[in-house]
Amino acid sequence: MTNSSIKIKVCLGTSGRASGGEDVLNLFRQFVSEHGIEAQVGRKCELTKVGCRGFCSKDVLVDVVMNGAKTTYQSVTPIMVERIVLDHIVGGNPVAEWTTREDYTAFHAKQHKIVLGPCGEIDPDSIDDYLAMNGYKAARKAITKMMPDRVIDEIAKSGLRGRGGSGFLTGEKWRICSAQKRSPKYIICNVGEVNRPLAEGNPHAIVEGLLIGGYAIGATKGFLYIRERYHVSVERLGNALAQARERQFVGKNIFGSGFDFEIEFSFGTEAFICGEETALMESIEGRRAMPRLRPPFPAIAGLWGMPTVINNAETFSNIPIIVGKGAAWYSSIGTAESKGTKVFTLSGKVKNNGLVEIPMGMSLRDIVYGIGGGIEGDKELKAIQVGGPSGGIIPPSMIDMGLDYESLRKVGSIVGSGGMLVFDEDDCMVSVAKFFMEFLQRESCGKCTPCRIGTKRMLELLTKITGGKGEDNDLKILERLSGVMAATSICGLGRTAPNPFLTSFNHFKDEYLSHIRDKKCPAGVCTALITFSVIADKCKACGLCRRACPANAVTGAPKQVHVIDAAKCVKCGACYRVCKFNAVRKQ
Amino acid sequence: MVRRLFFSHRLARRAAVLRGSAATGRMEKVLNKILEEHVREKGNVISLLQRIQETYGHVPEESVFWFAERLDIPASRFFGVITFYPKFRTKPIGKNTLTVCCGAACHIKGGDKILETVREVLALPEGEDTTADMKFTVQQATCIGACSIAPVAIMNKQVHGSIDPVKVTKLIKDYEREESLGYL
Numbered sequence: 023m024t025n026s027s028i029k030i031k032v033c034l035g036t037s038g039r040a041s042g043g044e045d046v047l048n049l050f051r052q053f054v055s056e057h058g059i060e061a062q063v064g065r066k067c068e069l070t071k072v073g074c075r076g077f078c079s080k081d082v083l084v085d086v087v088m089n090g091a092k093t094t095y096q097s098v099t100p101i102m103v104e105r106i107v108l109d110h111i112v113g114g115n116p117v118a119e120w121t122t123r124e125d126y127t128a129f130h131a132k133q134h135k136i137v138l139g140p141c142g143e144i145d146p147d148s149i150d151d152y153l154a155m156n157g158y159k160a161a162r163k164a165i166t167k168m169m170p171d172r173v174i175d176e177i178a179k180s181g182l183r184g185r186g187g188s189g190f191l192t193g194e195k196w197r198i199c200s201a202q203k204r205s206p207k208y209i210i211c212n213v214g215e216v217n218r219p220l221a222e223g224n225p226h227a228i229v230e231g232l233l234i235g236g237y238a239i240g241a242t243k244g245f246l247y248i249r250e251r252y253h254v255s256v257e258r259l260g261n262a263l264a265q266a267r268e269r270q271f272v273g274k275n276i277f278g279s280g281f282d283f284e285i286e287f288s289f290g291t292e293a294f295i296c297g298e299e300t301a302l303m304e305s306i307e308g309r310r311a312m313p314r315l316r317p318p319f320p321a322i323a324g325l326w327g328m329p330t331v332i333n334n335a336e337t338f339s340n341i342p343i344i345v346g347k348g349a350a351w352y353s354s355i356g357t358a359e360s361k362g363t364k365v366f367t368l369s370g371k372v373k374n375n376g377l378v379e380i381p382m383g384m385s386l387r388d389i390v391y392g393i394g395g396g397i398e399g400d401k402e403l404k405a406i407q408v409g410g411p412s413g414g415i416i417p418p419s420m421i422d423m424g425l426d427y428e429s430l431r432k433v434g435s436i437v438g439s440g441g442m443l444v445f446d447e448d449d450c451m452v453s454v455a456k457f458f459m460e461f462l463q464r465e466s467c468g469k470c471t472p473c474r475i476g477t478k479r480m481l482e483l484l485t486k487i488t489g490g491k492g493e494d495n496d497l498k499i500l501e502r503l504s505g506v507m508a509a510t511s512i513c514g515l516g517r518t519a520p521n522p523f524l525t526s527f528n529h530f531k532d533e534y535l536s537h538i539r540d541k542k543c544p545a546g547v548c549t550a551l552i553t554f555s556v557i558a559d560k561c562k563a564c565g566l567c568r569r570a571c572p573a574n575a576v577t578g579a580p581k582q583v584h585v586i587d588a589a590k591c592v593k594c595g596a597c598y599r600v601c602k603f604n605a606v607r608k609q
Numbered sequence: 610m611v612r613r614l615f616f617s618h619r620l621a622r623r624a625a626v627l628r629g630s631a632a633t634g635r636m637e638k639v640l641n642k643i644l645e646e647h648v649r650e651k652g653n654v655i656s657l658l659q660r661i662q663e664t665y666g667h668v669p670e671e672s673v674f675w676f677a678e679r680l681d682i683p684a685s686r687f688f689g690v691i692t693f694y695p696k697f698r699t700k701p702i703g704k705n706t707l708t709v710c711c712g713a714a715c716h717i718k719g720g721d722k723i724l725e726t727v728r729e730v731l732a733l734p735e736g737e738d739t740t741a742d743m744k745f746t747v748q749q750a751t752c753i754g755a756c757s758i759a760p761v762a763i764m765n766k767q768v769h770g771s772i773d774p775v776k777v778t779k780l781i782k783d784y785e786r787e788e789s790l791g792y793l
Contacts, residue, residue: 036753036754036755036758036768037755037757037758037768037770039767039768040755040758040761040767040768040769040770041758041770076757078755078757078758078770079757079758081758081770214754215752215753215754216754217754218754218755219754250659250696251696251750251753252753252754253766289656289659291655291659291694291695291696291697292694292695292696292750292751293693293694293695294751305655307653308652308653308654308655308656308657308690309653309654309655309690310689310690310693310694311693311694367714367754367756367757368757369714369756369757369759370714370717370718371717375756375757375758375759376757377757407713410713411713441713441714441756443713443714443717443756445717449717454717457713457716458713461713461751464751465751467693
């Protein structure tokens with residue numbers, strides 16, 4: 023790597039690949055070699071793939087680093103490659119109209135990328151790239167210069183909490199496990215769907231974190247638990263593991279310290295319940311993923327009854343950073359109780375969808391309007407759901423709350439998997455609650471009664487309400503069921519399953535009531551509760567709606583106001599969509 | 610459904626016993642190889658089923674009884690696992706797999722319409738996930754972690770982001786055309 027070489031980095035994360043990133047990279051390669059570009063400019067051109075840098079809505083993103091200046095192009099397609107190479111690399115003039123705009127700068131300005139930092143900078147398949155940015159230094163330091171207890175102290179002092187579910191202090195969890203006398207001990211890294219970008223962008227950090235964790239608790243074996251379906255993640259993590267093994271960072275006598283540690287894959291199958299620690303262990307052991315009763319906690323008796331630590335890939339990605347930069351540095355980020363940063367998947371009706379990493383405590387407003395750039399189509403923000411399917415729904419009135427474990431718990435939500443879903447005025451909260459209940463009911467493992475039957479009954483009631491048959495009493499039953507489920511389910515899935523209903527009911531009570539009492543869906547989503555009609559004043563009798571209607575429910579003739587026959591209407595909304603004069607009313 | 614499954618298992622079991630190992634005669638060679646690997650790598654029920662599914666595209670019922678006998682594990686344990694995880698299937702899979710993400714982010718961006726369209730385009734009857742000509746199997750996924758480009762569909766291993774009914778129809782039609790031209 024000389025300073026004068028030109029670097030071209032093409033984003034090949036999940037979204038980059040979906041947008042044709044591989045074609046773009048190949049074309050760059052082909053063009054550069056076929057036209058002898060390196061000889062023309064007299065410099066080396068390094069073409070690499072990089073992981074996700076978060077701004078997925080403008081993929082494929084391509085960085086060109088030349089003379090120390092970095093230019094980022096957005097929405098690159100194969101057709102654009104030739105001009106970028108000729109104008110920019112040969113001619114020295116960046117193609118201004120294709121570079122990223124203010125939204126890209128704004129998207130990154132407020133983020134604090136610790137864990138995601140290297141994603142988008144380094145080639146995930148190259149251990150040398152990772153080593154060049156001090157990779158495996160933290161592991162070497164921990165294993166050769168620190169006693170396991172000191173490593174745990176450091177992690178405990180940093181205040182790092184589990185990034186997956188309940189937010190238990192990672193250092194404490196490790197301490198309990200390390201105090202166990204029995205061996206072998208195991209350490210498991212759960213690579214869930216939200217961790218995919220990490221596994222695809224910087225897989226070595228996960229391996230290194232697992233290595234340090236294994237050393238700290240005295241484990242001999244680590245597992246990478248990953249869904250088989252995530253082909254790219256599996257491939258890149260597998261590659262990282264093979265490279266680490268080759269350099270003897272994993273295996274026998276690591277760093278000449280006498281510490282032996284093996285890492286192997288455990289391929290899970292997709293099941294939401296596998297996010298629960300003990301269910302995941304059952305799955306590794308080859309059974310139905312049903313959570314175990316606790317205590318005993320996994321740190322005392324986990325995988326095959328032996329002391330086990332489970333953390334997710336984001337937690338493990340934080341470990342090398344804490345060991346490398348020190349607990350004091352790490353704990354300077356975040357709030358009093360929640361330290362460090364958290365990765366969120368910002369999606370839904372915001373302008374900038376993507377992967378964001380924010381310091382704990384940042385306000386929702388900064389995330390949605392600052393990083394996210396506001397609501398799509400400049401509509402009204404209706405609610406934000408944080409924490410995945412069982413997270414709570416937060417109304418706009420609370421948008422100034424800071425995000426951390428405590429504040430989210432207070433509003434009936436969780437940090438959970440780090441999903442952040444934004445709803446606008448067109449979304450119906452009752453139907454949203456129903457959607458999540460549908461998901462949770464399907465994913466409930468069926469082991470304990472409150473969750474198995476509770477989710478089913480709640481779903482039935484919510485379906486009844488969105489179907490226009492709701493009664494006042496249904497809400498009371500829903501609330502009671504919620505209480506029982508939260509109090510008596512044996513795992514987090516059942517305990518948090520009522521969250522979407524409870525929070526949406528708290529903050530959008532009117533919406534529930536209008537479904538039940540007025541038989542109306544204010545957002546116009548629940549098909550059983552909406553009717554389409556023509557506003558006579560606005561109708562220009564163009565006939566578009568008549569032709570669009572699949573059920574022949576619209577009658578009318580030229581110069582005659584059209585009419586929709588409610589009895590024939592199948593509520594597909596075709597007339598509403600095609601009308602150019604906003605003459606179709608949806609109620 | 611449960612009843613039918615139960616009876617079909619019982620019948621299959623009886624058939625397997627009656628026919629002995631001949632019932633899986635053609636499979637035997639393949640299954641023996643899987644068994645060898647399974648023993649060598651000290652696998653468990655899930656990893657074994659994953660291997661079978663990798664080989665056949667689904668888990669043939671006969672293979673379960675074959676392994677149940679050789680490993681001395683009750684067949685019910687296998688079926689318990691198969692029916693728990695949505696990924697395992699006992700029916701043959703089509704040549705191409707189209708997975709539609711039905712996670713939350715995809716849902717609010719119209720993921721349900723995608724699934725509807727796909728099923729309509731492929732003319733799948735209710736309760737079926739594979740076309741009669743065995744060319745396509747339609748599956749649902751619960752969040753594949755590509756929420757920022759929602760809604761998404763995965764054709765075989767390729768992820769397609771920000772799709773809509775028109776795009777997904779075109780995707781299927783393109784595959785059908787390429788197939789008829791002999792490219793696939």
